[in-house]
Amino acid sequence: MAWLLPGAGYLLIGQRTRGLTVGISVLTLFLAGLLIGGVRVIEVPGFDGTGQRQRDVRVIHEIQEKPWFVGQILTGPACLIGGWFSIDLAHQRIPRSHGRVNEIGTLYTAVAGMLNLMAIIDSAYRGASRQG
Amino acid sequence: MPAMVALLSQVWSRAPFVAPLPVWNYWYLLLLPLVAAIAVVYKSIRCGSMRQVPREAAILFVVILVVMVLAAGALAGLVTLLEM
Numbered sequence: 001m002a003w004l005l006p007g008a009g010y011l012l013i014g015q016r017t018r019g020l021t022v023g024i025s026v027l028t029l030f031l032a033g034l035l036i037g038g039v040r041v042i043e044v045p046g047f048d049g050t051g052q053r054q055r056d057v058r059v060i061h062e063i064q065e066k067p068w069f070v071g072q073i074l075t076g077p078a079c080l081i082g083g084w085f086s087i088d089l090a091h092q093r094i095p096r097s098h099g100r101v102n103e104i105g106t107l108y109t110a111v112a113g114m115l116n117l118m119a120i121i122d123s124a125y126r127g128a129s130r131q132g
Numbered sequence: 133m134p135a136m137v138a139l140l141s142q143v144w145s146r147a148p149f150v151a152p153l154p155v156w157n158y159w160y161l162l163l164l165p166l167v168a169a170i171a172v173v174y175k176s177i178r179c180g181s182m183r184q185v186p187r188e189a190a191i192l193f194v195v196i197l198v199v200m201v202l203a204a205g206a207l208a209g210l211v212t213l214l215e216m
Contacts, residue, residue: 017182022173029169036162038152089150097152100159105152108166115173122177 002120003076009123013130022119030075030112034082037105040096044083045069051090071110074117079109167196 002009007023010016033041045062048054063070072079096102155162171192175185 015182018176021176021182021185025169025173025176029166032165034149036153036155039149085149094150099156101152101155104159104162108162111166111170115170118177119173 002123003074003116006076006116007119009120009127013123013127015123015126019123022115026075026112026116026119027078029115030072030078030082030109033105033108033110033112035105036108037102038097039082039085040089040094041068041102041105041109042072042079042082042086043069044087047087047090049090049096050093051087068106068110071113074113074120075109076116079113082109163197163200167200168193171196 001012005023006026007019007021010019010022043066045059045066046054046057072082097105168189171189172185175189175192176182179185179188
């Protein structure tokens, strides 16, 4: 649940302010990254630069090629929706951004995912502490 | 102010989320929102009470910025030294 909606883990254990603060911050950071670098900063594994599905994909090789996706996907379904748009734009031959804006957009989206991972772990820990 | 208006008009003349923002000359300012978000989320996780978060996050925000500026200065000094 905390992965589906950033901050929802805190909401489930009754920490509304913390949940809203974390959720809004993570989603704002992720959307800011997409705004800065364009939605094509999300490079979906299994698809090439033109949005065509690759055949005979090796998972480890794909993760090595697109390591930032590991951080980005931790943001939750927002990344899946962004990835879908990214593939759609690739089909339309809309180019990716380059240089610093691409790097900064990628960094924003990946950091948002990693912050969400910290929030997921912390909310799970706090929930378990309350039960135990 | 005219520069800000020019930048905003450039931003909205492009398709948001499709084309990148025209921030090539201001890229270093993008450090500020990133550091702010990291400080707020990190302190929201670490602090026992949410009342402490604004103050703690502001302190962390300043500390990160100061350390990054010092690190940038040190690296710039090192590069200048190596170029001599």
